[in-house]
Amino acid sequence: MLAFLFATIAFSIDAMLPALPDIAADLTPDNVNRAQLILTSFVAGMGLGTLFAGPLSDALGRKRTITLGFGIYISATIAALYAETLEFLLIARFVQGLGAAGPRIVGLALVRDLYEGREMARISSFVMMIFIMIPAVAPTLGAGIIALSDWHGVFLAFIAFAVIGALWLNIRQAETLPPENRRPLRVASLYAAAREVLSDRQVMLATLILTLGFGQMFGLLSSAQQLFGETYGKGENFHLWFAAMAVLSGSGTVLNATFVMRFGMRRIAKWAYVMQTFVSGIALMLILTGVLPQGLEFPLFFFWAVSVFFMAGVTFGNLNALALQRMGHIAGMAASIVAAISTLAAVVIAAPVGLLYDGTAIPAITATLLCSALAWALMRGLND
Numbered sequence: 311m312l313a314f315l316f317a318t319i320a321f322s323i324d325a326m327l328p329a330l331p332d333i334a335a336d337l338t339p340d341n342v343n344r345a346q347l348i349l350t351s352f353v354a355g356m357g358l359g360t361l362f363a364g365p366l367s368d369a370l371g372r373k374r375t376i377t378l379g380f381g382i383y384i385s386a387t388i389a390a391l392y393a394e395t396l397e398f399l400l401i402a403r404f405v406q407g408l409g410a411a412g413p414r415i416v417g418l419a420l421v422r423d424l425y426e427g428r429e430m431a432r433i434s435s436f437v438m439m440i441f442i443m444i445p446a447v448a449p450t451l452g453a454g455i456i457a458l459s460d461w462h463g464v465f466l467a468f469i470a471f472a473v474i475g476a477l478w479l480n481i482r483q484a485e486t487l488p489p490e491n492r493r494p495l496r497v498a499s500l501y502a503a504a505r506e507v508l509s510d511r512q513v514m515l516a517t518l519i520l521t522l523g524f525g526q527m528f529g530l531l532s533s534a535q536q537l538f539g540e541t542y543g544k545g546e547n548f549h550l551w552f553a554a555m556a557v558l559s560g561s562g563t564v565l566n567a568t569f570v571m572r573f574g575m576r577r578i579a580k581w582a583y584v585m586q587t588f589v590s591g592i593a594l595m596l597i598l599t600g601v602l603p604q605g606l607e608f609p610l611f612f613f614w615a616v617s618v619f620f621m622a623g624v625t626f627g628n629l630n631a632l633a634l635q636r637m638g639h640i641a642g643m644a645a646s647i648v649a650a651i652s653t654l655a656a657v658v659i660a661a662p663v664g665l666l667y668d669g670t671a672i673p674a675i676t677a678t679l680l681c682s683a684l685a686w687a688l689m690r691g692l693n694d
Contacts, residue, residue: 311478312421313437315376315413317444318383319356321471322410323349328549329461336461346398346532346664350657351400353528355407357531357653363415364646365500368493372420372642373485379412382474387468390630408466413475415645422634422641423486430634431575434627436568442555449549460590493640500608503643512693516633519579519688520626520652525659526586527622529677530615532664537671542608551612554640558616562623575628576692582624583686589617590679597672611671618678632692633672 326348359379367375386405393399402541418434425433455463493499507513534552539545568577593614595604601611630648637644659677666673 311482312417314475314478315417316437318410318413318471318475319364320444321448321574322352322406322468323462323531324444324552325452325455325530326352326466326529327552328453329456330459330535331458331539333396333399333544337393337399343665346402346667347396347661348403349532350528350661350664352403352407352410353653353660354657355404356411357407357650357657359411360415360646360649360653362455362641362646363411364419364493364644364649365493365495365503366642367416367419368503368640368642369483371489372416372423373479375481376412376416376479377476379409379416380472382406382412383409384469384472385409387465387472391462391465411649413479415649416642418630418634418645418649418678420483420486420639422645425550426638427631427635428575431537431566431570431628431631434631435563435570435623437627447553449552453549463643478483487642493643494554500643503640504647507637507644507647507650510636511532511691512635513633513637513644515691516629517648517651519685519692520629520633521647521655521659522685522688523622523625523629524652524656526678526681527618527661528656528660530618530659530674533667533671533674534615536667537611537674541669541671542611544608553673555612555616555619555681558645559619559623560619563627566627570628575632576689577627579625579632580686582621583682583689586617586621586682587679587686590615590675590682594672594675594679597670614671614675614678621682676684 330348335346338344363375364380366378370378378450383406386402386409390399390402390406393402396557406438421430423435444652451467452464455467462619489622493503535545535548538548544551562582565656570578594608596610599606630645633648634644661679663673
């Protein structure tokens with residue numbers, strides 16, 4: 311159930327990918343690159359929404375806040391169905407992201423209510439395993455819906471997804487934050503909690519590293535449709551290649567869940583960024599020098615793309631657990647601040663990467679190399 315709540319984000323992004331060419335043709339034919347903003351506008355809305363979702367859940371309870379988020383999400387999705395301009399669709403997607411912040415952030419606080427430390431990282435890994443598997447089916451589902459109707463049909467699927475999530479939560483999940491442990495929405499109380507989170511060096515360092523991880527992943531997602539379709543000529547089978555990429559990279563979450571209790575969160579995350587730095591550096595060098603035969607260019611890109619999602623599977627759950635390790639008493643506020651900073655700052659990284667697409671994978675790989683190398687250096691300051 312928690313994986314389903316978290317997957318609202320992945321489904322809202324990845325199911326849109328096959329629709330981008332049709333939306334670009336309908337709403338922005340003179341500048342097709344602008345269609346990528348449909349992804350980043352959703353992420354930006356989600357980043358802003360995280361500022362409110364956590365504190366609301368600390369005051370109102372986890373279930374009520376998640377349900378409210380789904381309500382906003384569904385309302386914005388209905389508005390998107392009637393979009394006749396790209397600008398209106400971007401606004402609807404932004405508000406949709408605001409609502410999606412509810413299940414994403416409060417779901418994380420719900421996990422922290424029940425678990426902490428390495429055990430939280432282990433549980434988060436199982437949740438992330440399904441979360442990362444959603445991209446395996448979302449583009450295929452999106453492509454199937456478009457084939458039966460048009461790109462508007464994808465938004466109907468979003469509504470069905472949100473309704474199922476809201477019903478599942480309210481029927482099956484008990485409230486994890488009892489009334490006596492709730493924090494009222496008072497300025498002084500909110501300020502004190504926010505100050506505690508923002509002044510904690512461990513939380514802020516983990517948040518910065520998460521930002522770099524999200525930034526490189528969203529940068530790849532922003533250009534994925536064009537890279538597979540235009541650069542490597544796999545447009546017709548894009549959803550199948552994307553599915554294969556997600557399935558292969560999903561092994562990262564399995565490995566993390568298996569070994570995190572033994573090796574610790576920090577060590578696993580650090581070596582994931584070491585791996586990503588070297589893989590991206592080698593891939594960039596091979597592309598820039600042109601030494602690869604033409605037939606090996608796509609296999610190299612595909613291997614690199616799998617490594618980016620693998621990195622996400624072995625770092626995101628661990629870094630969230632490290633960030634919230636000492637914040638159990640204000641889990642909602644802490645989860646909100648961590649997610650808001652990491653998501654909004656990741657958009658600042660990802661949006662230019664998508665807009666800099668030049669017919670090659672060089673912008674996406676360069677961004678990943680720089681982000682992973684910096685994350686690797688910053689990992690030295692974290693404590694397990």
